Amino acid sequence: MLDLPPRAVIVEPVVIDGLDEPEYQPDPIDQVGLLLVRTAGGDRDAFSQLYDIMASRILGLIVRILIDRAQSEEVLQEVFLEAWQSASRFAPNKGRGRTWLLTIAHRRAVDRVRASQSASDRDLRIGRRNLGVDYDVVAEHVELRIEAEQVGSALAELSDAQRETLTLAYFGGYSQSEIATLTGAPLGTVKTRMRDGLARLRDRLGVST
């Protein structure tokens, strides 16, 4: 029973007097994660910094999925209220703060697009624009641009079918069965393409398990 692996979070005589540093050990470069941890403690300054750092990036993702600007801002508001409510659920040892926020934003945007736009509307909408992501226009921050280029070139290495499946799911908000209907591929094929495509991206982008 005691043969447990050493835990990432060591709490040896704990922080109970409130004077010591908190016991978690966040990645020092995960600024967003640090702000989330402070937000969980009710720190409104940290929360407003979080907004300033992340709001335009998150709105970019929501707008990509929803298109409609007014609806997108409503969803952005929901995302930040959820972040305020549930920041204590963010576990610094289980991923980056940015991932946590973007995951919430993506889920809420997808829920909204499914609730407010029929699949055929989205079909038309996504049909009108390029299925791929236009990476040339990503430019504000160097870091962001490099990252976008990496994602763009990693996407380019996928098969067309894999790229289409990932794009329809992530940016179109389509479920696996909707993608099967749209592309005429069997559901099992869609699932395999999604798995293999994401695995390839993950390797290519150096995301470790």
Next chain:
Amino acid sequence: MNRQEFLELSAGHALHALSPADEQLFTEAMAAHPEWAGDIRADRETAALLGSAVPSVTPSAELRGRILDQIGRGSGATAPAEAPTPRPSMARRGWFALAASLVVLLVLAGVGALFASQIAGPPTSSTALAQIQRQPDADSATEKVAGGGTATVHWSDTLGKAVLVSDGMARIPSGKVFELWYVRDGTPTAAGTFTTTDGKATAPLRGSMHLGDTIAVTVEPHGGSPTGAPTTRPIVAIPTS
């Protein structure tokens, strides 16, 4: 389920593209195979990289003020949320969205009240443990206790409940009890007292657990710490994440 089958679910989950039935399968598989947690994390991280590669869009200036205004009216991140008040000027659709989130908050409050009523007539420790262990997200962690023995915390984030099970703990001096604490961001909150029989105890924690809390045990006077804060160093501290 083999790993390749699981990776199909994990990828679909990371992209929010699973059917409700597959989402359920994913949740069950995740609980049954903690060794695949790294795959889930990596898929989620990869999906977020797709998201962060999209061009930024600057929100309208008044949105920042509106959001900060809303959180300013709450009483803190961990307190029950005050539902945002719909503004008359908001579009109809916005009003419905807020109304919908209000319903969610009320439902959550109802669930909380349900748990509160369940523990009002305190459940036996074994039913609390069984209730946790029935959850797909049931988890546990074990640490050594200073002075001997081990303590295991079992929890379910969905339920927000935790139970501490001890084995081989040293006998407590008479007039003293073990007191349980949630330590959240360095602040301890009392979660009830317990005693052991032959070093063993099964002690449900009072109040609600948040994932990431550290569960600590101190030795306190009979009836628990008179100040509501620990008066001794903890004999064990177990992180829940």
